[in-house]
Amino acid sequence: MKNDLFSIGPFTIHGYGLMIALGIVVCVIMGTYRAKKHGYKEDAVLDIAIFSVLAGFLGAKLLFVLVEFDRFLENPMQVLGSEGFVVYGGIIAGVLAAVLYCRIKKLSFLEYFDLLAPSVSIAQGFGRIGCFLAGCCYGRETHAFWGVTFPEGSFAPAGVPLIPTQLLSSAGDFAITGILLLYSKHSKQKGNTGALYLLLYGIGRFLVEFLRSDDRGTVGILSTSQFISIGIVLLAILMFWRNSVRKKKEE
Template sequence: MSLNPANYSRISFPLFGIEIDPIRYFTIGPLTIHMYGLVIAFGLLLAGVYCSRRSKRAGLTEDDILDGILWITPFAVICARVYYCVFSWSEYAADPISVLYIWNGGLAIYGAVMGAFLGVAVYCRVKKCSLPALLDLVVMGFLIGQFVGRWGNFFNREAFGAPTQAFSRMGLFNTVTGQWEFYHPTFLYESLWNFTGFLILHFLYPRRAYDGQIALGYCAWYGLGRAIIEGLRMDSLYWGSFRVSQVLGAVGCVAAVAALTVLHFRPHDRERLAERVCAKAQAEKEEPKE
């Protein structure tokens, strides 16, 4: 394995007295391993393990979850690319075929989330399982993948915010000027926000009143965080004068909170949760026949 010194870029966090030189990629023989891809893959692995271990909550088996990942991942990647290219078309207009050059970067997390939701819907249609119940489980995987995956932006020195001298600032060393420049580490803000959301929903999961409640909680939590944090970023995708992800985050949050509020005042029978229905059906199958 070899490391290319040219890929070292100094990054500091003055609040913690940290200064490091993260690399963007390394090579193993003819292979070039990008840290961004490695981090994303690790996040996907953790999300898969978490969801597999809790497959019964959606009335499924571990094999069902692994099959689902194979279904959902292509939808997520394709939609993440389409979302980015649609709102960054000026980068590809002169050479449209470059839209296919996904290895050059250009993925949008909101596109991935929407693609994953679409993949889950298709999978549930094929498997004839409960969409709300599976979404409750899948969004937990989203949060894991998102709070881990944001660190891929750290290695790429991207997804940071406007210049600031706030206590939370991140320093990037400018090799041209030889000076430190300080910015909002928005990738870190979002990673911590998603981690907090994961912890909250993880402990609320067993107490849910109906299938789909956790998925709505995710939409509300993630949407709120994205609407706030996106306003600090310098690399937002725009539709006219609007930051696309900020608008989607705000709309998603308001819609989810409205749905949660309405459903809160409706009666729910927890025995109708997919988890309990499937457990009851399984128990009846295993009962000895007289």
């Protein structure tokens, strides 16, 4: 809605960047607090956060380039220098970085995935508020009371009431955080909290995509993110199934 929040001398504070930074800070604080509470290594949480964030930005940009590949071939620097990112690319790259770190340090990835899943979700919630401020990831035109009209200078079309898909996604991410925190108190099966995060986020993202109107690539009749969401949900179901089989064998 307002990407340029304020300026300090020659520096301008952008709403999108501020929300991303705030989300990362909250993610790290929550992660280290829960690590200390549950007896995990706090320094490992910080390392995983740093490497996953760096890999996440690269992955999000890489997937954006793939989605906008035709435009990238025409003008590579315009695409690389734009503010475009695809969240799923960041999630996938961030998870791979965490897996690699845990293998090197001989830590259980699933245990740390369970621990950090609520933190990742709350960071995404703040990130989507940043999307709302910038006007990216906007929804379809609507005449309903909840329509939001973006000003000139936003990524969204100006002067047209649109579905606030960014705020819907943000509310969903914060809700997932709460659900995961409650679920983790009762589930002792390693990997289930992480699987629940993948399941809920995948379903939520698949549904929200129907309301979006920005150009984000397609795979057949589905958007790129919907296609990936199907794979994420199937992976979550596979994780639940494997954990169930493992639990029965242990019993």
